[in-house]
Amino acid sequence: MSFLTSVQLFIRFVATIVIAVSFAHAQPALPALPANAVSLEQMRDAIANRTAVVFDIRERDEHAKGVIPGTRVLPMSQIAQRAQELSTQGNMPVMLICNTQNRSQRTVAALERAGYTQVFWVNGGTSEWIRRGWPVVLPPAPAASSARL
Numbered sequence: 001m002s003f004l005t006s007v008q009l010f011i012r013f014v015a016t017i018v019i020a021v022s023f024a025h026a027q028p029a030l031p032a033l034p035a036n037a038v039s040l041e042q043m044r045d046a047i048a049n050r051t052a053v054v055f056d057i058r059e060r061d062e063h064a065k066g067v068i069p070g071t072r073v074l075p076m077s078q079i080a081q082r083a084q085e086l087s088t089q090g091n092m093p094v095m096l097i098c099n100t101q102n103r104s105q106r107t108v109a110a111l112e113r114a115g116y117t118q119v120f121w122v123n124g125g126t127s128e129w130i131r132r133g134w135p136v137v138l139p140p141a142p143a144a145s146s147a148r149l
Contacts, residue, residue, distance in 0.1 A: 036108055038120045040129055043095055047071070052093040055086070057104055058126065066136030068097070068129055073139055076103055086116065097122040097129075 033039065038046070046052035047070035056067050057076040067073060074082060076098070086094055096104040096119065104121035111119045130136060 033123055036112065036120050037101075037105070037123050038095060040122060040124050040132070040134075043097065043122045044134070046093070046095065052095050052120075053089045054095040054097060054122075056126065057096050057098050057107060060139075062099060062126075063139040066130070067139045068126060069135055069137050071097065076107060079107065086111070086119070091118075093118040093120060095120045095122055098125050099127050100125040 043052070043054055047054055047068075054068070054071045055074040056063065056071045057074055057079065059075045059077060063073055063075075072085075074085060079086070094116075096107055098104040098107075101121055101123055102125075104125065108119050108121040126136075
């Protein structure tokens, strides 16, 4: 076997390994979110650009662990009494976030059945936000529970 043939075989071997490793480490495509869901990145952008109002619907004891800056605190147990806060946001979309997305997903479904539009749940929830190391702040005092953080 000639030197040139050996080099060509070696190059093919290395190329095959590189391709195999690339496919092995490739991330599978993420499934598309439902139409009434947004990603954490979309929510973060909406807060930064003030293009949506985000309500943290976790309960008060959960808020003590920290809330996402720019969100408003509205515990799920108080939504029925404070529903006007959701409908007084003008034409701005409303996003709901809880700890893992389960409560916000169910709450959005109930609000949609009640006629609300432009209401979304946040995929991943606050637990994923914190897992990523993104910032949280202390919650507001109870008297200012819906104040923007």
